[in-house]
Amino acid sequence: LDPNLLTTTQAVDTAFIFIFGVSVVLLAGITATTIWFAIRYHRSRQPEPTSQVDSNLWLEIVWTTLPTLLVMAMFWYGWRGYLSLRTVPEGAMEVTATARMWSWNFTYAGGKTSPKLYVPVGKPVRVELASDDVLHGFFIPAFRVKEDVVPGKKNYAWFVATRPGSHDLFCSVYCGVSHSSMITTVEALPPAAFAAWLSQGGEAAHAGKELLEKNGCLGCHSLDGTPRVGPTFKGIWGRQVTIVTGGTERTVTVDEAYLRRSILEPNAEVVKGFPPVMPSFTGKLSDAELAAIVSFLRSGGGEGKEEPDKH
Numbered sequence: 001l002d003p004n005l006l007t008t009t010q011a012v013d014t015a016f017i018f019i020f021g022v023s024v025v026l027l028a029g030i031t032a033t034t035i036w037f038a039i040r041y042h043r044s045r046q047p048e049p050t051s052q053v054d055s056n057l058w059l060e061i062v063w064t065t066l067p068t069l070l071v072m073a074m075f076w077y078g079w080r081g082y083l084s085l086r087t088v089p090e091g092a093m094e095v096t097a098t099a100r101m102w103s104w105n106f107t108y109a110g111g112k113t114s115p116k117l118y119v120p121v122g123k124p125v126r127v128e129l130a131s132d133d134v135l136h137g138f139f140i141p142a143f144r145v146k147e148d149v150v151p152g153k154k155n156y157a158w159f160v161a162t163r164p165g166s167h168d169l170f171c172s173v174y175c176g177v178s179h180s181s182m183i184t185t186v187e188a189l190p191p192a193a194f195a196a197w198l199s200q201g202g203e204a205a206h207a208g209k210e211l212l213e214k215n216g217c218l219g220c221h222s223l224d225g226t227p228r229v230g231p232t233f234k235g236i237w238g239r240q241v242t243i244v245t246g247g248t249e250r251t252v253t254v255d256e257a258y259l260r261r262s263i264l265e266p267n268a269e270v271v272k273g274f275p276p277v278m279p280s281f282t283g284k285l286s287d288a289e290l291a292a293i294v295s296f297l298r299s300g301g302g303e304g305k306e307e308p309d310k311h
């Protein structure tokens, strides 16, 4: 890692510590002076003023210059930090973060995708931010990085992990009922482990599950039976569901045709008790992808397969 490089953590922390330090010194100094004056010039000790002071040039110069210098120093640290946050070091690895209601998905050079952000230690990472629907916020507190993810707007963030570890990454902008499930992690791996991870292709057996992750289905549907915004996928095949179509209720058995309809035209038949918020995937999934998803759901909707993802 370039020793002259200011990481995003250092950039933000320097400005923060400087401003915080100045505030602490001023708070302590002003409080101590107030207490000292209150005692020293108390009515009992000092019934009459000893002298009448109209002005003091020297004092006025000090109390004008000192705060000006302090505020300019604060600006300097803030500006330098801002430039560091917006200037991506050369040779950074590129990843695209796609936000959608209500999950994150990361795409690496070569097309691999994952629901967690994997990065190599010691290499700056440039994250292109994209939203598929509404306003989201890309926030990694550990690296002091926070950027809005605005639909239709190009934006980016960068950071570098200096040691291996796992850090929270979440959406900082309220984006709907399951906003809170937009939490994942940055997994900083030693470079060799990262290279090994990146070169592993998605296995065919996991293709269906990967498609669910990639298309954000798992932000609203669980694989382990917990209800989220939408019904769980666990044991969905053959289940009896009550659906509402234009005000009338009907009970159907989940089969292939039903699954396809639910994915392509989710609002035509809405599962009773759930809000009609699922976006249509018509035109977003190829026939092969739809078939892979359907066959994954048929095989039990991943019963017992919600292991921590190891692609």
Ligand SMILES: [Cu+2]
Binding pocket: 099, 100, 135, 136, 137, 171, 172, 173, 174, 175, 179, 182
């Ligand atoms: Cu969000």
